Amino acid sequence: MKLSSSLSALRRQAVLAVGLAALVCAASGVKAQDAAAGQDPAPAQQQDPLKFSHNGEVMILWAIKPERTADFESVWTTIKGALAQNADANLRALGQSIKISKVDLPAGGPGVLYVFLLSPASTQYSYNPVTLLFETLKAPDADPAATTPAPKPAGTFTYDEAQEVFKKFDGSYNQINPWPLKGLGM
């Protein structure tokens, strides 16, 4: 992998990770007030808002720009397809934990609503699509000593492939709200 590409990808991930965190934190009036009052000092490092430590289910509500719904659905179709094909059983289980539905309401307010039910939510992996594309499902780097390149493992992305998918995701959402749940019976 070219160094410039690596740096570019890292910057992109950092920016988006902060962007996602800011989106979720900015969406929380309570947290914003606490921070302003100095009661909840900002952590030194932004946490990934789509990586969960909670054992159980999580619902994520995504508000997507109406003109970008096809892109958003395409991104998750691609990611779920890769997870299903991956050789790692834990990643296949991660893919199976994601149920994606679209709310049957006309677009309005923050956008078209999608509901992800993560059941059970993984505590090992992030559901941040950028982390999934550029880290979790990253294809192994080619061996520079190899005379013939090894075939890319199924269910992984090269940097260029991940970048193509990322372009569809980038800027497609208005709001993301993760919502931890506890199952009752059934």
Place this chain on the structure above:
Amino acid sequence: MRPPLAIPILALLSVASAAPAVPASHPAGPPPQPVVLAPGPPAAGRPVRQDPARQDPVPPAPAQPDAYQFPSGAGMLFFYVRPDHAADFEAVLARLDAALSATTDPARARQAVSWRMFRSLESHDERIYVFFFDPAVPDASYDPVKALGDLLPDEVQDLYARLKAAIVRVERMGLSRIR
């Protein structure tokens, strides 16, 4: 009676994260209107007004679609519950859960397979419970009071009274499965 309340479904987003429903940077637009429900009384408990002097035939009211059905094949119900009634609400859900699990009614048994109940772990003024139906039986009603009436007819009046005391409002979301 199920009086509609003018509460946008995007209040859900606000409740979920204490967030403004519409980000300041987003152009203002009309929010989608939710179907806001209130639990109806069991059939046996519904008052029937009768006027013996009235002889004119009264045309039947047009059939109202059951807002607790999910013809799209999946859906959710959100119950906003008074915190001081949360334990009682969960006790009623436990009775519903047990009755659905034990039912020999084929239609209710089909519903039970994918009828999932959750409690939100977020802290708010009201406790929020989520029913998730995926897949939903398209022509079946997921009205919990109707289900209790079918499954536990001897208990339904008491259970309905407890639900009514606990629930502030109910919202529905029809869903279309993407992946």
